[in-house]
Amino acid sequence: MSPTVAVVGGGISGLAACYYLSRGPRPPKMLLLEASDRLGGWLQSTRTPDGAVFEHGPRGIRPGGVVGADILHMVTELGLEGDVLPVPGDHPASRNRFLYVGGALHKLPSGLWALLRPVPPFSRALLWSGVQDLLSPAGTEPDETVHAFAQRRFGREVADVAVDSLCRGVFAGDCRALSTRSCFPALFQAERRHRSVLLGLALGS
The missing domain is CATH 1.10.3110.10 (protoporphyrinogen ix oxidase, domain 3)
Incomplete structure (x- = not known):
């Protein structure tokens, strides 16, 4: 009998856990438990009418090291390469960071x-x-x-x-x-x- 695995939380960690469990040689039945009405946890974006994007959580991927390689490998397996936007270190988006605090946008x-x-x-x-x-x-x-x-x-x-x-x-x-x-x-x-x-x-x- 195939075991049933309960994954608590539908944030990035819970979703990644389900993904890797499903990729195993004998994937178990999975039950994903999420308290809210959406998946993603801290991963959430707000888009304004003028096209600006505010990230409530993670805003990018650092490709260095084993963890970065694993994330990029998962991105490739999911067919999301076209959604990745490389940003060089000397790009204004890398040099200029902003926080939305108290109803206003502030440059760090x-x-x-x-x-x-x-x-x-x-x-x-x-x-x-x-x-x-x-x-x-x-x-x-x-x-x-x-x-x-x-x-x-x-x-x-x-x-x-x-x-x-x-x-x-x-x-x-x-x-x-x-x-x-x-x-x-x-x-x-x-x-x-x-x-x-x-x-x-x-x-x-």
Whole structure:
């Protein structure tokens, strides 16, 4: 008798799990459980009348490494190559990043000058977030959520705006539920070894 596998959640992870289960030599019966009325989870786009596209979750694929190769292989198997839009690193879309916060579109700060003065959507210069990291003691917990880690090191605003958007875009997940040790091991180790994330990264931790 073929087993029945229940997959909880119809987001990208649940859909990928179903896909790979179906590709096995003896695919089981599958039951996909999704609480909402749509599939995709954090994967969702909003298109405005003038053609702009706002991504609520992941916005691209990083093709490097084993994970990137697996994703591109799945894209090929699904016949979606024609929907992939390669973006070179020097393209304006790569250099200019925007966040939609508080009903307005904001370009993310870049360059030294942007760190020295308040740039929306941030209410204070990001330099002070760096100072907070350099002066704060190292954490003692064996692990914590990405949001808690970022708030403790860089302040609540950075955690709420920048880190939350980053986790949605990279992991298609909630930074208040994701593990720092699993998702950002380099940052976790930098703090543990050098007390400061920025100092640890600068020293190559």
